[in-house]
Amino acid sequence: MTTRIRLSALATTAALAASGGLLTATPATAAVTCTAPVWKAEYYANTTLTGTPKLTTCDSVIAENYGTGDPAGVTLPRDNFSVRWSVTRDFGSGGPFTFTAEAQDGIRVTLDGVRKIDLWKNVSTTQKKTVAVTVPAGRHTIHVSYATWTGAANVRFGYTPNTSATVDRVRPLAPAGASVAYDRALNRATVKWAANKEMDLAGYRVYRRPSTSAAWTKVSGSTALVTGTSYVNSPPATGERFLYELRAVDRAGNESPGGADLTVASVDRTAPAAPTGVTADDGAPGVTLTWKPVAGAAKYHVHRQRKGTTEPVAQVATGVTGTTWTDAGAAERTAYTYWVSAVDTAGNASARTPVTVTHDDWTAPAAVxxxxxxxxxxxxxxxxxxxxxxxxxxxxxxxxxxxxxxxxxxxxxxxxxxxxxxxxxxxxxxxxxxxxxxxxxxxxxxxxxxxxxxxxxxxxxxxxxxxxxxxxx
Missing domain, CATH: 2.60.40.10 (Immunoglobulins)
Known part of the structure; x- marks a missing residue:
């Protein structure tokens, strides 16, 4: 709170700005722009708020104690002056608010020109009033008019959202301006969005679902909310398309509808399941391996090692598109361990399924x-x-x-x-x-x-x- 005392005739605009309550002080002849939620304050040398303002400033809060002095130095009289504060801002989804006013002397508060508080009278003590106001969604203007006639002068006003879960049933607006960037090398989706305008915003939740499902899963944590305007997530590296959705949450626990769906095509780093039902049959042409088809497999690889040896495992077949393969190069009277793995279109190979077999002698002696x-x-x-x-x-x-x-x-x-x-x-x-x-x-x-x-x-x-x-x- 700023306390103003009677200023001398030599007081300057710089001294006024340095006093704390007024962020800037500009002569009435200059244009003043105050960016919400900062208030624009206009000072008048009368109690009717008429004529040209003697001073226009920007105030971060309305909390003034002028005492019995001139609030603007040489600009205003000690008594019978007035101030009008105004702010236009986006309230997002709106909802229930509490307006609190106190003043000596008169104060009036309007929302979009509709009066919400009216204590317009000359008093010798500070008068106070608190009202519940429902602010509609979108942009709205609050005006606070203050007048002091004689004696001490002070004024205070504030507006705050009511965050009681039993009172606030208004959902926040869906987050806007969302975008997603996907890094295939890191399998990382970075979701960004514009900040919501609600004053009672608590944070955001990020949801994800496969494009083949209608069920959303929250990926931004079980309880914690995202308080910034970006979130990084790694979708399953399955080559599927995934959709991301943002929802805003207020301090009463209300969750917004989902924002625009953002699509990511993930990189495929998920291998198919290992083949099952692998068998090996020995015969004259060689060792014939068979197995059951694997979902998502585009081809199969076969590896081989002579049983009981430490020789390297060798890949003996690639690009097998069926579910059977014959090793015509197996040596007779030799035991082998074979491994079959499934490979998808992205080149991901499954775990290998082993089978052991001995290739017998199937070659007839030469003709006599x-x-x-x-x-x-x-x-x-x-x-x-x-x-x-x-x-x-x-x-x-x-x-x-x-x-x-x-x-x-x-x-x-x-x-x-x-x-x-x-x-x-x-x-x-x-x-x-x-x-x-x-x-x-x-x-x-x-x-x-x-x-x-x-x-x-x-x-x-x-x-x-x-x-x-x-x-x-």
Missing amino acids: KGLTATAREDGVHLAWTPNTEGDLKRYEVFKATLWDDGEGGTAWVAHRVEYLLPTASSYVHESAADGETVLYAVIAVDTANNMLYIPDPAIDWVEVTELGTPDEG
């Missing part, structure tokens, strides 16, 4: 070479070049005879005639000396029972005519 067949009295003598495979188990001897179907059609029909040790390189097949032309083949078999089968073109069939005279039937 150098086979010769010689007809003898005791049968047919076969000789060949021994195979070199280390896992050779035996040889099997086959004989084919020509079959006549009786209707002019013929075909060679083969049957096994003997099993031989892997050390054998010759054999005499005892057969009747009937002069028949036949075919012979020797096929190698390994310890895994792999062998070439009769139709295989690699088998070397040798033709021989047995001794004797053909049976005419």
